[in-house]
Amino acid sequence: xxxxxxxxxxxxxxxxxxxxxxxxxxxxxxxxxxxxxxxxxxxxxxxxxxxxxxxxxxxxxxxxxxxxxxxxxxxxxxxxxxxxxxxxxxxxxxxxxxxxxxxxxxxxxxxxxxxxxxxxxxxxxxxxxxxxxxxxxxxxxxxxxxxxxxxxxxxxxxxxxxxxxxxxxxxxxxxxxxxxxxxxxxxxxxxxxxxxxxxxxxxxxxxxxxxxxxxxxxxxxxxxxxxxxxxxxxxxxxxxxxxxxxxxxxxxxxxxxxxxxxxxxxxxxxxxxxxxxxxxxx
Amino acid sequence: xxxxxxxxxxxxxxxxxxxxxxxxxxxxxxxxxxxxxxxxxxxxxxxxxxxxxxxxxxxxxxxxxxxxxxxxxxxxxxxxxxxxxxxxxxxxxxxxxxxxxxxxxxxxxxxxxxxxxxxxxxxxxxxxxxxxxxxxxxxxxxxxxxxxxxxxxxxxxxxxxxxxxxxxxxxxxxxxxxxxxxxxxxxxxxxxxxxxxxxxxxxxxxxxxxxxxxxxxxxxxxxxxxxxxxxxxxxxxxxxxxxxxxxxxxxxxxxxxxxxxxxxxxxxxxxxxxxxxxxxxxxxxxxxxxxx
Ligand SMILES: Nc1ncnc2c1ncn2[C@@H]1O[C@H](COP(=O)(O)OP(=O)(O)O)[C@@H](O)[C@H]1O
Ligand SMILES: [Mg+2]
Numbered sequence: 345x346x347x348x349x350x351x352x353x354x355x356x357x358x359x360x361x362x363x364x365x366x367x368x369x370x371x372x373x374x375x376x377x378x379x380x381x382x383x384x385x386x387x388x389x390x391x392x393x394x395x396x397x398x399x400x401x402x403x404x405x406x407x408x409x410x411x412x413x414x415x416x417x418x419x420x421x422x423x424x425x426x427x428x429x430x431x432x433x434x435x436x437x438x439x440x441x442x443x444x445x446x447x448x449x450x451x452x453x454x455x456x457x458x459x460x461x462x463x464x465x466x467x468x469x470x471x472x473x474x475x476x477x478x479x480x481x482x483x484x485x486x487x488x489x490x491x492x493x494x495x496x497x498x499x500x501x502x503x504x505x506x507x508x509x510x511x512x513x514x515x516x517x518x519x520x521x522x523x524x525x526x527x528x529x530x531x532x533x534x535x536x537x538x539x540x541x542x543x544x545x546x547x548x549x550x551x552x553x554x555x556x557x558x559x560x561x562x563x564x565x566x567x568x569x570x571x572x573x574x575x576x577x578x579x580x581x582x583x584x585x586x587x588x589x590x591x592x593x594x595x596x597x598x599x600x601x602x603x604x605x606x607x608x609x610x611x612x613x614x615x616x617x618x619x620x621x622x623x624x625x626x
Numbered sequence: 627x628x629x630x631x632x633x634x635x636x637x638x639x640x641x642x643x644x645x646x647x648x649x650x651x652x653x654x655x656x657x658x659x660x661x662x663x664x665x666x667x668x669x670x671x672x673x674x675x676x677x678x679x680x681x682x683x684x685x686x687x688x689x690x691x692x693x694x695x696x697x698x699x700x701x702x703x704x705x706x707x708x709x710x711x712x713x714x715x716x717x718x719x720x721x722x723x724x725x726x727x728x729x730x731x732x733x734x735x736x737x738x739x740x741x742x743x744x745x746x747x748x749x750x751x752x753x754x755x756x757x758x759x760x761x762x763x764x765x766x767x768x769x770x771x772x773x774x775x776x777x778x779x780x781x782x783x784x785x786x787x788x789x790x791x792x793x794x795x796x797x798x799x800x801x802x803x804x805x806x807x808x809x810x811x812x813x814x815x816x817x818x819x820x821x822x823x824x825x826x827x828x829x830x831x832x833x834x835x836x837x838x839x840x841x842x843x844x845x846x847x848x849x850x851x852x853x854x855x856x857x858x859x860x861x862x863x864x865x866x867x868x869x870x871x872x873x874x875x876x877x878x879x880x881x882x883x884x885x886x887x888x889x890x891x892x893x894x895x896x897x898x899x900x901x902x903x904x905x906x907x908x909x910x911x912x913x914x915x916x917x918x
Contacts, residue, residue, distance in 0.1 A: 454683075455683070517724045518719050518721060518724040518725040519724060519725055519726055519727040519728075521680050521717075522717060522719065522725055524679070524680050524708075525678045525679070525680060525711060525712065525715065525716065525717050526712045526716075526739050526742065526743060527708045527709050527711065527712025527713070527742065527743065528712075528742065529708075537727050537730075540727070540729040540730060541727070541728060541729045543729075622729075623728060623729050623774040623776070624728055624729075624774070624776050
């Protein structure tokens, strides 16, 4: 009891900080046209490489400075957040649905279902993920939906492995046997008895996966394999920033910090949610 | 009147061919409490699981029949068998923690089952559950029904499971060492509760235990199991007065008495074990002869 309380107090700030940051980025992304101070695509060579607001030579309205084409960095980050979040949610949810379902089936039913699914996972995991992603996008073509598809296709195994192991542990528990004795069908037991017990892990993985999807999308943008180069993406901005690191460090540093904070927040938020969701840990 | 549970010549093997049940026969009359004793690994739990239709996939039944109230389980389609077992039997398990779903509150766990098995509506099931919680002397049903399993003590959890087992009025309950995982002080109360509810409801109980003290308190008849074979079956009183099988006698000598708790426990005698081994070997020989 005491231990649970300590855990909860320890998790409080983590949940709020991570959740707060994610909410901020999410709201900014949703209302990007309203909150972005400038047009993210507007070039103005008179305004190129303006420094952030606290340095000499900054212009009002360009808080985080501009890039080498004179585009407002903050506005580009805000609009880049749109793509990052669309990819994060869509790819992570798709990977989660496929991976958790297969993992639940493999872990709960065992036997040949488990053998087949586990074999597929082994084969899948033999590919290095980033190369796999680049290959997939090269095949599927660049564009938002193929980036989402590529991430889901690669990362469902992460869900599958963890949920399989958890479901397997749960399937051995006496309460599952008790439900069998009472006459519940297998699928009913899987959904009603086992699923609630693996749900906290699914939630944590889902949040973690959103962070991973943000990174993968950034990597794909960085190597110019994501969506059209016109729309600002965090990875794309980082790639541009790298080229002008000596003239305008901020074009590299701000998107990197945004990316890292977002990814960390997703994983921390997931962990915190997991303990909130879990009746035993709560 | 047909027996409540009738097991005849039940044999089961593991994947490697090793026999875990050796032509077990066992018959319970309605309302009878039958103790199933034997040391750990004798196959007591296996018999219970066989009756309830939840044998592990690594264990295969190779011969024998089981019937519940005259219905031959082997003749039924799997779905009909599940329904029958669900309606007529229940389990009081050994470990009250893992037998409850950790992520669901006690209330829905208990009522769901009544709704499912008896087709009752939620209100009626809720009333029944409260009545049973009262019978197992839970005085604050509201709190218990709202709790998650880990929020209750081991004794409370076992009370909940006893209430759940009796709630749907099964004809047969398998109680698999229901007090082993509990504190000694709680064990007695739980045993008394099971005995009281059994008398009240007239439910037959197959009471699995390795404790002869418990046998004496609760059962009318005893089956003594060794290495998956029933070596002796007798009325409880008769068994304690005049155990026939050497193994039963050895088991009794190995049980501590309240009158002399510090007397060292005698291990089962070597000659008894040798005799048992020969008996098992002979039985297996006959079995192999009959089944190729
Ligand atoms: N899941 C299982 N798969 C294979 N063998 C098992 C399994 N569970 C138990 N056994 C074996 O079956 C025998 C009987 O076990 P069990 O019925 O649990 O004994 P008891 O309940 O009398 O202590 C033991 O030899 C045990 O090793
Ligand atoms: Mg056992």
